[in-house]
Amino acid sequence: MVSLICTLQDHRDDVNWCAFSATLLATCSGDKTLRIYNTKDFSDPCGQFLASCSTDATVVIWSMVSGEIEAVLEHPGRSPVRVCALSPDSAHLVSGASDGSLALWDFPSKQCRRTSPVNDTTMVACSFSPCSQLFVTGSTYGDLRLWDLELNQLQVEKNAHDLGVSCCAFSPDIHSGEGQVVQFRLASCGQDSLLKIWAINKLSTGAFKMQPLHALTGQSAPVLSCAYSADGQLLVSGRNFIDVTLFFMIVLCRYVTACSFSPTASIIATGSMDKTVNIWRVEDGSSGHGEFSNTAALTACSLNKFLLVSDWSEEDVSLWLVEEGLEGLVDTFRTNNIDGTELLSLTKETLASELHIGENPHRTSAEKVDELKSECVCSGVPDEFLCPITRELMKDPVIAADGYSYEREAIESWINTKNRSSPMTNLPLLTTLLTPNHTLKMAIGRWKTTH
Structure with a gap:
């Protein structure tokens, strides 16, 4: 189970990425700002290094101690940089650009070691393996490519996602299998509304083989981001929170563009097109069997963000009343079997004449219903x-x-x-x-x- 801890509302445009360190959370946005938060209380900052990339064709390395720029890495060819990733051992950084080019940087010296082109595509996703010796890239053409630190392509999975890859993430744990030296797990998502889990096997011959394990189809829109928990047992992707072992999920929020697990605490950050960052706590027992009911899932975030109001049950209406500070009306609404459809038909007159709600509370509840109707109109826009x-x-x-x-x-x-x-x-x-x-x-x- 997950529960909402707080909502950060400092950005003025779509949030497009978020990432945790042991003690910090970094978020970035179309408003051209990076914001750093202390994960103890989600106040503004403290830390070490942060890498950010931009369509100005640069990767900027920031000091989280001083807040100053440590280095500016100009991508070869000056093409807009769409993605950058640091290796877990902080020895290397990869940047990928709109022209399909990759640059591998030595992070301590900030020097470019190698470059490699992938023609006629845009690099939009990148993730290092937990051993820091391999990385995978994803492109707008829908392919996933496995690379070593010499920028040799070890494996190419074409058409991994129809219409393009949007994100990929290695699981932090390493598996071993029969006849194999090592096995990694990779999650990828894309414009085809799918989240896929892959096994990347290093065979005893030294060759690599990538094979699909699962394709999760629980989302009805492009999946823009995915991330593993520190133990590799949980996966958050776009709107969904997933138990990797049981492939059990619940809905988190709409229009999620970025997500990240904290490596040291049971919390998740999700960034959204509504300019906010939500911080979630992963409760004990979240990987239990079975499916959450609508009511349980809805308590994880503002109720009216998930179901059409007309589809609300009586219990959903009760939850909404509590959220709006109208707890005193719960029993009355339950007695009169008010579900979502009934709720939308309520007026000031029916509240007073049929539900016998007094003037002061009925005015407040009528205002809340009117606000809800307005929100329904907005959320129902084609x-x-x-x-x-x-x-x-x-x-x-x-x-x-x-x-x-x-x-x-x-x-x-x-x-x-x-x-x-x-x-x-x-x-x-x-x-x-x-x-x-x-x-x-x-x-x-x-x-x-x-x-």
């Missing part, structure tokens, strides 16, 4: 009406060269930052010309009128 960049209802939709529609201000800002790649495909935009999407604008207008 996905094609939302800008892919801001995830907000579009006012002035335009079509870009990649064929997707965006809010004009958002895509113009994207292009003006010298980012000439598509926000959706990561492929180069052949032109920056934007065409008004009048048909979509009229459809949004009609939807707003009816809702």
Whole structure:
């Protein structure tokens, strides 16, 4: 079971990554800031080194003691850097770029040791093995590639994820198998809404073989991030919290773009498109058998983030009343069998005449119901009406060269930052010309009128 500890609301744009050290949590965002928190109380900082990468084609090494920049590593070819990863022994760093190039750096000296190209793709994922001698990369073409520290490709798994890989993560534990020297476990996720678990076997001959073990299909949207716990027994991916041994999961939150386990405490951080970072506690017994009921799963986060209100049970409504500080109305609502559908039909008049709720509380409860109805309207917006960049209802939709529609201000800002790649495909935009999407604008207008 997981429970929400706190929500960090310091970022002003989508959170796109988070990572723990033994005592710190680092988060980064489209607002061009990095934020460091002390994991004891999630106040701002203290620590050692942090690596961050950017579309300005650099990897920046920060000192967490002084907060100063220790080094700026310019990626060969000056292509936007999409991912960077430090080896567990802090001896090496890998950076991957939009042109498919990789750079392997000696971390203590901050010198580039080797580079290697992978043509016609963008590197978007990278993870080192627990022994620090191997790493895996994932690309927008959907392939997973296993590399050694000489940048030799040891194995290529093409089409690992249809439409592209979004993240990959090695399990920290090492397995041994019959006829094999060593076996690693790797989790990967992608635009195909799948989370996959792979075995990477080093055979007695010295050759490597990657084979799929499981494909988890519990998510209905692209899976943007995944991470293992320090003991390798738990896995968090996008919206879901998973017991690796039993492949049992519960929903955490919507639009999760980043996730990370603490190596020293039973806590998880998840970053989201709503600009927040949620901190979760993993309770004892979370890997028990069976499935959580809707009610149990919903207590892990704000209730109305998971189910349509019209699908709420009577117990879900009771939980919502408690969350909103209306505990005194729980018995009345239960007596009258108020479920989600009934809740949305309540008015000030029905609260007073049928439920016999007095003036002061009925005014408060009516306001809460009205707020809930407004939230339902927002959460029920057709996905094609939302800008892919801001995830907000579009006012002035335009079509870009990649064929997707965006809010004009958002895509113009994207292009003006010298980012000439598509926000959706990561492929180069052949032109920056934007065409008004009048048909979509009229459809949004009609939807707003009816809702």
